[in-house]
Amino acid sequence: MALGTRIAPASRPMVRGGGWAVMAHWLRKYRRVWFGSAVSSFLTPLLYLAGMGFGLGMLVDSGSGGVGGVPYVVFVAPGVLAATAMQVGTGETSFSVMGGIKWDRMYHAMLATPLGPRDVVAGQLGFVAVRVLTSVTAFFVIAAMLGTVRSPWAVLAIPVAGLGGMAFAALMFAFAARLENDRGLTLAFRFVITPMSLFAGTFFPVEQLPGWLQPVAWATPLWHAVEACRDLFLGTVALGPLLGHLAYVGAWAVLGYVLAVRVLTRRMVV
Amino acid sequence: MPDSPLIVARGLVKRFGDFVAVDGIDVEVRPGESFGFLGPNGAGKSSTMRMIGCVSPPSGGTLQVLGMDPATDGPRIRARLGVVPQRDSLDEELTVEENLWVYGRYFGLPRAVVQERAKELLEFAQLTDRASSIVEPLSGGMKRRLTIARGLVNTPDILLLDEPTTGLDPQARHVLWDRLFRLKREGVTLVLTTHYMDEAEQLCDRLVVMDRGRIVAEGSPRELIDTYSTREVLELRFDTDDHAHRLGDVDGIADRVEVLADRLLLYVRDGEAAHAEVLRRGLEPLSALVRRATLEDVFLHLTGRSLVD
Numbered sequence A: 001m002a003l004g005t006r007i008a009p010a011s012r013p014m015v016r017g018g019g020w021a022v023m024a025h026w027l028r029k030y031r032r033v034w035f036g037s038a039v040s041s042f043l044t045p046l047l048y049l050a051g052m053g054f055g056l057g058m059l060v061d062s063g064s065g066g067v068g069g070v071p072y073v074v075f076v077a078p079g080v081l082a083a084t085a086m087q088v089g090t091g092e093t094s095f096s097v098m099g100g101i102k103w104d105r106m107y108h109a110m111l112a113t114p115l116g117p118r119d120v121v122a123g124q125l126g127f128v129a130v131r132v133l134t135s136v137t138a139f140f141v142i143a144a145m146l147g148t149v150r151s152p153w154a155v156l157a158i159p160v161a162g163l164g165g166m167a168f169a170a171l172m173f174a175f176a177a178r179l180e181n182d183r184g185l186t187l188a189f190r191f192v193i194t195p196m197s198l199f200a201g202t203f204f205p206v207e208q209l210p211g212w213l214q215p216v217a218w219a220t221p222l223w224h225a226v227e228a229c230r231d232l233f234l235g236t237v238a239l240g241p242l243l244g245h246l247a248y249v250g251a252w253a254v255l256g257y258v259l260a261v262r263v264l265t266r267r268m269v270v
Numbered sequence B: 001m002p003d004s005p006l007i008v009a010r011g012l013v014k015r016f017g018d019f020v021a022v023d024g025i026d027v028e029v030r031p032g033e034s035f036g037f038l039g040p041n042g043a044g045k046s047s048t049m050r051m052i053g054c055v056s057p058p059s060g061g062t063l064q065v066l067g068m069d070p071a072t073d074g075p076r077i078r079a080r081l082g083v084v085p086q087r088d089s090l091d092e093e094l095t096v097e098e099n100l101w102v103y104g105r106y107f108g109l110p111r112a113v114v115q116e117r118a119k120e121l122l123e124f125a126q127l128t129d130r131a132s133s134i135v136e137p138l139s140g141g142m143k144r145r146l147t148i149a150r151g152l153v154n155t156p157d158i159l160l161l162d163e164p165t166t167g168l169d170p171q172a173r174h175v176l177w178d179r180l181f182r183l184k185r186e187g188v189t190l191v192l193t194t195h196y197m198d199e200a201e202q203l204c205d206r207l208v209v210m211d212r213g214r215i216v217a218e219g220s221p222r223e224l225i226d227t228y229s230t231r232e233v234l235e236l237r238f239d240t241d242d243h244a245h246r247l248g249d250v251d252g253i254a255d256r257v258e259v260l261a262d263r264l265l266l267y268v269r270d271g272e273a274a275h276a277e278v279l280r281r282g283l284e285p286l287s288a289l290v291r292r293a294t295l296e297d298v299f300l301h302l303t304g305r306s307l308v309d
């Protein structure tokens, strides 16, 4: 407007705790599917670790005596832990974000109230954090029961993997909020998320990759989350590298959040 | 100032890129009145409603809602509005009552207050017996009533309804109208858009006719009809490919004649007298019908087009 010298972003919340109300809404929706979701949170790691870790691990271990001096299952568990966090996080901010904009149009309903885009993003990511942390915890419990945990520091892999999952969730939110249809989401999973969970040091050391691909792997937040989790699992953790990994993943998380709010505002406030 | 206007727009403009959807409109809505935007598809009704609802920033002009500026006080204004958007935005995975609970929390209402209020609103929306049904399989009319109930959860000062009954069957529309009448009687300020002239006639104390982003007329339904139409209309259908050919035959009978694809509309004070004259002249229409003029006639006169295409 003409004399708009006072600046107050449309996203400024008025109701304190608007984000909590959004988070409560998502949790209420989740209540309808929590049981199946919880079962798969436990079954997925079990299948992965049994199949990849022990099945494939048998071959690896008998061929070369493990990876970096530890049995393959011990190598792979923290990698899959971090990748699981990414998958849960992106799974919760892809189709549901598109739906909020285009299908059930829930974001339209939310933004007609005192809430702003910031509350919508923060509230949904709050819910995603609950989902990611519970899934990672379930994974950790299974991994520990299968004897893949070599150090008490490993407990810290839960929040570290969680942070990684949130970085991806926020980035996926920003990406999904730009899209006109869900083809882009399918492509993102097929050509970014899935390859990353295979090649970012999860199932084999990045050094196995062709030379030119290694820097790509290092640049992914997932590789940093995987490395940090692996050091914690094996007890080979050192403060400097750990903080470095955390700072890198944390920076992506912050960037993702800022982008998500900005993209959603552009999309909805027209 | 008890009756200072709740909504004041001056030269309000909404642009999407180069396209001008709302082209400088002036509107005032006073407390307790039921105000309508009547116009065909694409007239700019929803764009206007979204600006009033403080979810879409105006591109020009000034807008005040509840005495505040949407550019700076959006959340504060939205806290006191109820919104029924053109397209439903219910959470179809949740139950009817859960939709109200969740929404009430968005206004910062305490849980107990919301649950109490939800009971009253479900009663009002005649959905009490469906309170714990999932929303998804409900009928269009029920979803619409739930959306209205949801819009009332914060006891708003203004209820904005964007095409509240479009797409509903006649019976469901009447149920909805009945509910809106009740709100009107209770003094809730209603602002609604519609492209149904009967809806506008029934619900609006005052309305503006919108076409291509502009306001082409303003007044009560009665005033608009009196100003832009005669009291009665004689509709004549002839056995011809082009009704314009029959204009000469009815010359002098009516104040004004509109040619439609399948009939002539004769705007007259006394329909029966005009019909008698048609018969006296020996014209033999396939059918002849005398009716009262409606807002549809007003719109036709103002724009040369029909409201519903």
Ligand SMILES: Nc1ncnc2c1ncn2[C@@H]1O[C@H](COP(=O)(O)OP(=O)(O)OP(=O)(O)O)[C@@H](O)[C@H]1O
Residues within 6 Å of the ligand: A270, B016, B019, B020, B021, B039, B040, B041, B042, B043, B044, B045, B046, B047, B048, B086, B195
């Ligand atoms: N986000 C947008 N981007 C571009 N153009 C838009 C946008 N929203 C609306 N328009 C255009 O602005 C014009 C007015 O649209 P609007 O939805 O306000 O009309 P309306 O009177 O509500 O029509 P309807 O009866 O179809 O709901 C239309 O031509 C529409 O295509």
Ligand SMILES: [Mg+2]
Residues within 6 Å of the ligand: B045, B046, B047, B086, B162, B163
């Ligand atoms: Mg519309």
